């Protein structure tokens with residue numbers, strides 16, 4: 001049984017999910033989805049902007065019965081594109097995601113970005129439209145077509161804007177790793193009961209990925225006879241932060257879900273002190 005976290009509405013979400021950003025092409029999708037399910041992943045994260053929902057939907061339809069899995073065994077997340085912010089647009093986009101994924105409900109649906117496509121960050125329409133999208137998500141949630149709703153890339157001030165909402169976000173999915181600790185945001189999410197979910201846990205939005213080469217990470221990997229990637233994933237999950245490692249390499253796919261070792265409090269603390277941006 002894979003470790004899971006309970007969201008504020010009681011829905012359980014696996015702590016390790018399979019990320020699919022930039023994984024494209026039917027053949028590649030079919031092989032990574034099969035490898036991920038075989039390795040034990042029970043959570044798949046996608047988004048309308050990734051352009052892979054249809055292929056993921058087909059791959060799931062084919063692989064799940066082969067592996068003896070049913071829909072309720074898998075936790076599926078997708079996200080609203082910044083092109084589709086707004087009350088009606090959001091509803092239509094959600095329906096399209098469901099249709100592309102060939103599902104009749106989603107486990108989690110997130111507003112992918114607080115901003116709206118083609119609007120400048122200081123344009124007040126960003127706020128108006130993302131709040132309209134949130135109102136739509138609340139309706140979709142109440143209709144039962146999605147088990148949990150949330151946001152992605154939201155800062156504290158974006159989250160504060162949702163204080164009036166009848167349903168608070170269950171999840172905020174953001175970049176998080178030892179080079180980007182986002183302490184204030186993490187603390188704020190905790191205080192509001194919003195689950196803090198990490199993308200880029202391996203630090204890969206930074207060029208050439210210095211995090212996997214970091215001497216503290218390598219020292220711990222040697223000490224625990226595991227890989228630097230496993231150390232980084234364990235560091236996050238140990239704090240209750242869910243992770244979404246992405247890979248097209250079958251060995252990495254398997255390795256990223258095998259986090260069967262223990263890091264001491266001292267080891268974990270050493271990683272939290274190497275950040276270059278807190």
Ligand code: A2P
Nearest residue numbers: 019200201202204229245246247248249252255
């Ligand atoms: P690969 O497909 O070769 O495994 P993201 O930050 O979007 O999750 O991207 C993860 C990146 O890290 C991918 O480029 C992936 O490349 C790489 N990666 C994933 N798992 C591992 C691992 N266990 N060891 C080294 N690199 C990894």
